[in-house]
Amino acid sequence: MSNANQLAMVKRDTVDIVADKVRQFQERGEIHFPANYSPENAMKSAWLILQNTQDKNYKPVLETCTRDSIANALLDMVVQGLNPSKKQGYFIAYGKSLAFQRSYFGTMTVTKDVTSAEDIDTQIIYEDDQFEFEIVRGRKRVTLHKSDFKNIDDEKIAGAYCTIYWPDDREYTEIMTIKEIRQSWKKSKQNPDKEGSTHNEFPGEMAKRTVINRTCKAYMNTSNDSSLIMKHFNRQDEFIAEAEVEAEIADNANGDIIDVTPDPVIKTSQDTDPNLQQEGPNQDVMDFSDDVPPMKKTSDGPDF
Amino acid sequence: MIDITCLGSSSAGNAYRITDGHTALLLEAGFPYKSLQRSLEFRMSDIEGCLITHEHSDHSKAAKDVMKAGVNIYTSQGTADALKLSGYRLKVITAHGQFAIGTWTIKPFEIEHDAEEPLGFVLANQAGDKLVFLTDTYYCRYRFVGLTHIMVECNYSLDIINSRVAKGDLHPAQKKRLLRSHFGLEHVKGFLRANDISKVQEIWLLHLSDGNSDAARFKQEIQETTGKLVYVADR
Numbered sequence: 001m002s003n004a005n006q007l008a009m010v011k012r013d014t015v016d017i018v019a020d021k022v023r024q025f026q027e028r029g030e031i032h033f034p035a036n037y038s039p040e041n042a043m044k045s046a047w048l049i050l051q052n053t054q055d056k057n058y059k060p061v062l063e064t065c066t067r068d069s070i071a072n073a074l075l076d077m078v079v080q081g082l083n084p085s086k087k088q089g090y091f092i093a094y095g096k097s098l099a100f101q102r103s104y105f106g107t108m109t110v111t112k113d114v115t116s117a118e119d120i121d122t123q124i125i126y127e128d129d130q131f132e133f134e135i136v137r138g139r140k141r142v143t144l145h146k147s148d149f150k151n152i153d154d155e156k157i158a159g160a161y162c163t164i165y166w167p168d169d170r171e172y173t174e175i176m177t178i179k180e181i182r183q184s185w186k187k188s189k190q191n192p193d194k195e196g197s198t199h200n201e202f203p204g205e206m207a208k209r210t211v212i213n214r215t216c217k218a219y220m221n222t223s224n225d226s227s228l229i230m231k232h233f234n235r236q237d238e239f240i241a242e243a244e245v246e247a248e249i250a251d252n253a254n255g256d257i258i259d260v261t262p263d264p265v266i267k268t269s270q271d272t273d274p275n276l277q278q279e280g281p282n283q284d285v286m287d288f289s290d291d292v293p294p295m296k297k298t299s300d301g302p303d304f
Numbered sequence: 305m306i307d308i309t310c311l312g313s314s315s316a317g318n319a320y321r322i323t324d325g326h327t328a329l330l331l332e333a334g335f336p337y338k339s340l341q342r343s344l345e346f347r348m349s350d351i352e353g354c355l356i357t358h359e360h361s362d363h364s365k366a367a368k369d370v371m372k373a374g375v376n377i378y379t380s381q382g383t384a385d386a387l388k389l390s391g392y393r394l395k396v397i398t399a400h401g402q403f404a405i406g407t408w409t410i411k412p413f414e415i416e417h418d419a420e421e422p423l424g425f426v427l428a429n430q431a432g433d434k435l436v437f438l439t440d441t442y443y444c445r446y447r448f449v450g451l452t453h454i455m456v457e458c459n460y461s462l463d464i465i466n467s468r469v470a471k472g473d474l475h476p477a478q479k480k481r482l483l484r485s486h487f488g489l490e491h492v493k494g495f496l497r498a499n500d501i502s503k504v505q506e507i508w509l510l511h512l513s514d515g516n517s518d519a520a521r522f523k524q525e526i527q528e529t530t531g532k533l534v535y536v537a538d539r
Binding site for chain 2: 234237238241242245248249252253254255256257258259260261262263
């Protein structure tokens with residue numbers, strides 16, 4: 001932003017509007033924040049971070065993104081009770097749309113808040129580990145996981161699991177094989193197969209992240225909760241998918257001109273007898289005119 | 305003068321017959337061969353070539369039978385491999401490699417769909433007509449000059465999709481797939497605005513989704529955007 005006035009206007013159109021909206025939610029009892037969460041502080045942190053956030057062309061997002069999308073990104077953050085200064089999420093611009101993208105710390109925070117879970121733990125399973133689990137009434141439960149210091153090797157990851165624990169001893173576990181984990185990475189826009197990608201450099205950490213996200217989302221979606229928080233929790237994926245497509249289309253669509261000019265020396269099939277055509281060495285590989293059978297012009301045929 | 309006949313245009317099957325009065329072509333073969341024959345009134349021998357955009361069965365179901373009936377199939381290597389097509393009736397074409405069938409000169413180009421090597425086609429004839437055939441792509445990388453006929457997919461509208469997702473009639477994962485595989489009304493408008501359509505005589509809207517579209521509304525909005533004659537291909 002070139003001057004403080006403009007910045008103040010963006011703030012008024014986004015931060016102030018979101019703060020009002022959050023107050024309304026609170027007054028109507030639609031939302032309750034954890035005791036240690038201050039929406040005001042989170043918004044202040046977010047505003048500071050936003051002023052230094054740039055899009056992929058190194059332009060400030062407060063200049064390039066729509067005010068609606070900035071306000072919605074802030075609202076997504078606050079409703080989920082997250083704070084960007086604690087790395088619980090990031091602001092990312094997709095073209096003109098700003099999205100709040102939860103980090104896996106953020107996903108764990110929301111899951112704990114919404115489900116009153118006590119702990120969320122995750123482990124990597126290495127190839128030579130002893131690992132056993134049972135399935136009781138459709139729920140997986142890890143019964144044995146013995147590892148060894150010498151097993152720890154990022155090139156020998158067999159899988160990962162994550163368990164959510166509640167104070168009353170309930171637990172919920174998801175287990176993923178490395179194949180499933182890699183399959184899920186393929187969906188990532190960050191080019192995980194590229195040499196030197198974060199996924200290839202730190203497969204263990206990335207695998208943990210993947211299984212945490214899978215477990216928390218799966219649990220949150222099975223728990224029958226249509227609250228405001230769940231709406232914003234689930235909005236992220238859908239919104240980002242939509243914004244990504246919009247940005248991709250804006251970048252790539254309707255670019256170079258492509259044209260086709262009818263070949264002036266083209267022989268129509270009427271005056272070509274395919275049997276007489278010699279396939280010369282200079283024949284264009286894409287020239288199939290020889291292959292076309294002579295067109296039968298019959299006087300009684302329908303006239304198109 | 306180009307004559308376009310729609311034999312079917314939906315995820316249940318796609319096929320179109322186009323002719324310039326000299327050479328008749330089949331665009332797609334996405335029906336069982338018998339129904340294709342029936343729709344063509346058993347005049348398969350008129351057809352001088354069949355262009356297939358990609359391997360999904362609603363575009364390619366009858367490909368092998370069409371070849372057996374003596375009609376050449378023109379498609380990419382990726383599509384041919386996915387469909388396990390081979391033989392002398394298969395003509396492998398590549399993006400930007402121009403070729404001719406009868407009075408038509410055809411240039412294929414890459415499109416954006418979740419298939420092996422999908423293609424779109426721009427076709428010109430010696431009478432000065434130029435037709436673009438663009439389906440199963442969520443946008444088009446290219447622009448075209450001097451088009452007289454546009455056949456373009458117009459699968460869904462985002463507002464219809466969003467209201468169905470909100471109601472729980474459409475799974476969010478289906479929405480995600482749609483956004484990256486099919487042409488939506490809003491993006492079709494963008495495509496039409498980006499092209500010089502001054503010579504366009506007809507616009508055909510193809511492949512409307514069963515649940516996510518509204519034929520009358522799409523026709524009206526495209527007419528308003530372009531001021532052209534708009535047909536919605538019969539499903």
